[in-house]
Amino acid sequence: MSTGTIIVGSGEADRTKRAGKTAGDLAVTSSLAALRDAGLRPADVDCVLTGYSLAETHLDFSGYLAAELGITPSHSGEVSRGGATGASLVMSAATAIAAGACDTALVCWADNRASSSSADVVAMLAGEFSDYELAYGPLVASHYALVAQRFMHATATTPEQLAAVSVALRDHASRNPHARHRTPITVDDVLGSPMISSPLHQLECALVTDFGGAVVLTRADRAADFANPVELLGYGASSVHDSILGAPHLLDDPGLGVRLAGERAYAMAGLGPFDIESAQLYDCFTVTLLIELEALGFCAPGTAGAAVADGLLGPKGALPSNTNGGMLSCANGGILHVTEAVAQLRGTAGATQLPTRPRTALVHGNGGVLSTHATLILGADA
């Protein structure tokens, strides 16, 4: 069982903050890297899908990118699903290929969230709320904090266990020369960092950085034409609410949307959580990752915090995850969860390559307040 599509190229842009660097620069750079990696020219691509930029306005970012690369695609557009955008782009490209709308797709998500001189991304994201939320001054972190308080109350998960997520990801980042933060941290460091919105501390919140990532997908029957292809075994998505006010299920079942997307992906791949050898889980906040671990079946309800504190996510853990350091220590942008998963499966992750190359990887993207979801399951021959 499979999706009939393979990933044949992957690329990332240099994330160094620099005045004048645009989202367009990051998109073109990462896309050219992905095409070079695939051994393809822009003219070989007939589908271009992009994410959205918060920092830079484009009527349709995919149109900009296609024009800059000299591509005239038969299928193109922008995907906007918040943090789920990265995984959703891959899913959208795969469905277009499976439908016969195109053969070879370039998907890219890039944003100059740090280099932009005008964008206060934290304020912009908080400004997405309705009038019935804006009046109370929530950060995005505040709504996740409400979920975190409920989750900790229901599962007896401790602040130290939440902090262990940040510690584990920083440990991965300490080996990654491209991670934004590399100095190892302790649970005490996390709990001693400034409180942002209780119970979430600064070191439990995703970084705001530039990012650019791109992958190239094509039909699985072309696998012999490429070196080191990665198979897209399954995908699934869900959208279970918009704002927290319409989401009473967040109070007692915050993993609902994660679970629905994950179940769809597992069913398509014909695999279950015990078949997954590495993961890249959306980590906008520490609590997000714990909820995902439980909802995706990696941990029994209420046990993810203890499992992470015991080393679950580390290079020698049962589920090495967010191996580049994730959004908590490496960089913003859910597309990098995809590129890192591909690198681990191919054995090309460099300094962060796991000691045993994984044969399967699960990527989960999450947008809004656990609102929109996309799960990918990828595989490579041993």
Next chain:
Amino acid sequence: MSEISMSAHEEFAAALAEGRLLLQRCADGHLQYPPGPACRACTAPPEGWSEASGIGVLEAFTTVHRAPTPRFAAYVPYTIGLVTLAEGPLIETWLDADPQAMRIGDAVRVTGRIRDTEAIAVAVRHETAEQGSAQ
């Protein structure tokens, strides 16, 4: 009066400024918050408003230490509450209580208050008769 009628949000805010918390009511009698273009339960058009009792359960709360925008800088730290109203809907509020003394599941009462020039919903502890006699 202007010929331009007030938006649903303006009507809601005007009532809140007078201390009344309004829920939108559809033709089939469903109550919802926040108001929307159609009833989320049955798709019927909105018909009017019902005043909420204000009584509810505090489901979760968080104290914000970093203002999202400059207009909130003067208020930090402030505590946001998420309340299930007795009528059913979830509402985001400010919590006017010592967060250390509050627990998930506490009974609260939500009222309208003016913060500077803006009407907001504020939750306070709701002392029930039972709690009052439990000394």
